[in-house]
Amino acid sequence: MLFQRPDDDTLYDALITRDAGYDGFAYVGVRTTGIFCRLTCTARKPRRENVQFFDTTVECLHAGFRPCLRCRPMMGSGEPEPLVATLVDALERAPERRWLEADIIAMGLDASTVRRAFKRRFGMSFLEMARLRRLGQAAERLASGDSVLETQVEAGFDSGSGFRAAVTRLLGDAPAKLRGKTMLWADWIETPIGPMIAIADQHALHILEFLERKALASEVAKLRAATGSAIAFGRAAPIDQIEAELGAYFAGDTAEFTTRLSPQGTAFERQVWNGLRRIPAGVAATYSGVAAEIGNPAAVRAVGRANGANPIAIVIPCHRVVGVGGDLTGYGGGLWRKRWLLEHERRMAGALASR
Structure with a gap:
């Protein structure tokens, strides 16, 4: 189902020999220049210790x-x-440049046609690509000692300060408005595939998402409306627990999570989410398979919608659901992360089974 990338030594040999057999299946990032290339690039070859290999251009940009x-x-x-x-x-x-849809239209192009064309070729829209390029520019400036500019923060740069500023805007309430309200606490958790935001009360985790997820703002608004609570930065016990469990997960030690969850959703959505949690790590299910597993085989489309509405990434493993033909379909955290998670769990399941 997935292209299995060779080990890095094999890819480095392919880079040195400009092996066209890997063109389009792997890319090389050169740490000393900040540039990524095809393995067939004619540029001077970097030293082995200065390269990093990626499966997709999206990963390179991220x-x-x-x-x-x-x-x-x-x-x-x-x-x-x-x-x-x-x-x-x-x-x-x-x-x-901070590209807008109006800029595309001003060039005489149809925005919806552009969106479809970029999705077909890159798996992301042109505006998403432009945002990632701004991230790269921001990273270069930070590396040279510049401060994080407001435009970089708005682009979603995931440094600690940029992340905090972006999430502060997302959570909304000014300090003066927090008095007298029941509190939910929010903090970020660093992971190998990008920072996540966790929101919890003292008893359960409500949201665990990658900051880039487009639905994050609506998930936060839905949570605030349902609970009548204010959200502020801070730590609650479920955030500490899920951070430790994610650490073990990314280390490949376990795919089990015991943090108490309280996602906002309908009875049917919660039924689907419970079904997702029964999919073992290292296994990929289909939407029709999940529908059958929860006893409602005709509800394939509804299962798909519930899968997309999941507000607790990784722990409720919506990334384990793929198309009938094995294609990755959508994922709110980005298809590159879905592919990374599936491959990580495949390797982890094999390693755990052999112990």
């Missing part, structure tokens, strides 16, 4: 690397659609 102007890895294999080439060129000329 890691802060910028595309090579010589081998043009963002263009993929084959000739891209003209509008794709036009916009990628425009982005490379002005990677720090």
Whole structure:
């Protein structure tokens, strides 16, 4: 179902020999230059200790690397659609620009057509790609000692200060408005695939999401409306517990989570979420399989909607649900994370079974 990436030594040998067999299946990021390339790039080859390999261009961008102007890895294999080439060129000329849909329209392009074309080629929209390029620019400035600018924060840069500022805006309440309200506590948890926000009361975890998830703002608003609570930065016992359990999960020690959960959802959504938790790590289920497992085989589409509405990532493992043909389908945290999680769990399940 998934392309199994060779080990890094094999990929480095392919980089040195410019092996075209890996073109499009792996990319190399060069730490000393901040650039990522195809393995067939004709540029001078970096030292082994200065490279990092990735499965997709999206992962390269998320890691802060910028595309090579010589081998043009963002263009993929084959000739891209003209509008794709036009916009990628425009982005490379002005990677720090804050692109809006109005800018696309001003270029005489249809925004919905552009969105579909970029989704087909890259698995993300042009505006999402532009945001990631701004992240890379922000990372470079920080590395050189500059401060985090407001525009970088708005772009979603995941440094501690940028994350806190972005989430403060997301949670909404000014300190003066917190008096007299029941409190929920929010804090971030660093993971190998990006920071997550956790929101909990003293008894249970309500939200665990990657900051980039588009539905996060609506999930927070739904939680505040349902509980009548205010949200402020701080720690509650469930956040400490889930942080420790995530640490063990990412270390490959266990896929079991015992933190008490209290996600906001309908009775049917909670039924689906409970079904998701019964999918073993290392196994991928289908939407129809989950529908059958919860005793409602006709509710495949409703299961899909409930899967997408899940507010507690990883612990309620919506990433373990794939299409009938094995395709990854959607994931609020990004398809690259879904692929990473499935592969991590496949390896972990194998290692645990052999102990």
